[in-house]
Every structure is written in structure tokens, then in C-alpha cells.
Amino acid sequence: RSIPGTLTLTSGTLNVGSHTLSLFDVVNITGGSFTSGAEGTVLYARNGNGQQIAAGNYGNLTFNASNKVLPSSGTIGIGGTFTPGAGSHTTTNSTISFNGASSQTIPAFNYHNLTVGGSNVKTAGAALSIPGNMVIAGTFDAGAYSHAVAGNWINNGTFTHGGGTIQFNGATTISGSAENTFNNVLVSGSLTAPNANMNVAGNWTVNGGTFTPGTGTVTFSNTQAPQSIGGTASAFSFNNLTVAN
Secondary structure (H helix, E strand, O other): OOOOEEEEOOOOEEEEOOOOOOOOOOOOEEEOEEEEOOOOOOEOOOOOOOEEEEEEEEEEEEOOOOOOEEOOOOEEEOOOOOOOOOOOEEEEOOEEEEEOOEEEEOOOEEOEEEEOOOOOOOOOEEEEOOOOOOEEOOOEOOOOOOOOOOEEEEEEEEOOOOOOEEOOOEEEEEEEEOEEEOOEEEEEEEEEOOOOEEOOOOOOEOOEEEEEEOEEEEEOOOOOOOOOOEEEEOOOOOOEEEEEE
């Protein structure tokens, strides 16, 4: 299904279901709600910059190559695959929530607020991988799940990880102006932290990887339970290391 002209929603619920909906022009939602089933796909396909993206719950969300504008209020929930296209999108104050019930991949994108898990409970063992550059300007709530990072990690906001594990499995650099709070950290690639501070509440493991510190500090912060520093690496070093009492 496609809408070649303007889509206006003032009340009620527009439910895509398991279908594919292509939007080729202005999307104007002033009331009601926009939603999709897990198998549904919404394609924002306007050939021109500035197409507004509606807040709502999507299955699969796809942008064409033109620049989009994400909403500064509300949440874009994604239960399936997010394909952001090649545009330079406006994301100021926007929130994207990956809330699928099975494994999802977080694509390279300039996020503002990013939530993994959202308001929906994820299936046990569901994992997310971050293959490219992760830029977070606002808040990142990662939930209690396992996530793999193969690209660069740039955080200028607030990162809070739940009870799971962040695995750095590529040539990854941690940068940005904020402190990063992790639960378990697993390094299986080459992790470099030139000046970033890392707060670790769980265990630190280096298996088949390397850690190169810069001027930052790694803090083991759990005062309630033992933490371990180990793995298969013969040796690795920290710059500043703080162990909470």
C-alpha cells in the first residue's frame, strides 16, 4: 500500500498490521496513534529533504536516501529492522526504542536518546549487535541484555547498562565527554579508550582481545559483590584504576 500525497491523522489508530506502507510525501499526525505489527514495514520514501517521521510503534522502519526529521517528542518504537538510509537526518531530542521480542541489530546512526528493551519485555537471551559507529547525544538505556559492539562508541550523554554484558568484538574506540557505566565488559577485539572513563559494576574479561587505555579511569564500583578481572589475555594494563571499597 502506498500514499503518494499527504497523510493526515487527527484521531483514532492507524495500524499497518503485517502490510507494507510507503509514504511519499508529508506525514502530519496531530492526534491518534500510529502502529504496526512486528512483520509490518513502513517506508518513508519522499524524494526530498525534510520528511517528518511519526512517533509510534513500528515493525520494520525504512528511510530512503533523503534527509528525514525525527520527532522531538514521543518515541519511535522498532520491533524489527531499522534501515536508516544514506541521508543526514535531524534527530534532536528524538527517542528510538528497539523493543522487539527477538534479536535485533542496531544500525550505525546518529541517535539522540536510544533505548534497548523499551516498555516491552524482551525474550530471554535476545541480543543486539552494533556493527558500525554508535553516536549517542542524549541517554542510552541498554537494559539487562547482552550487546556486541564492533564499531566506534561515541557517547556525549548518559549511558546506563543493565545486568547484561557489553562485548567489544571489533576495532573499537570509546570516546565522548561522558562517563560510561557498564555491568560486565567482555573484550574480544581491540578496545581503545583514549580519554574516556569507564565505570564497571560487574566483571572485566579480556578473551582473545586487547585493551589500550588512555588518560581515563576505569572504576570497579560494586561495593556489594565481588568483581573479577580476568580472561585469556596474558596481560593488559589500565591507566588509572579505582576499586570501590
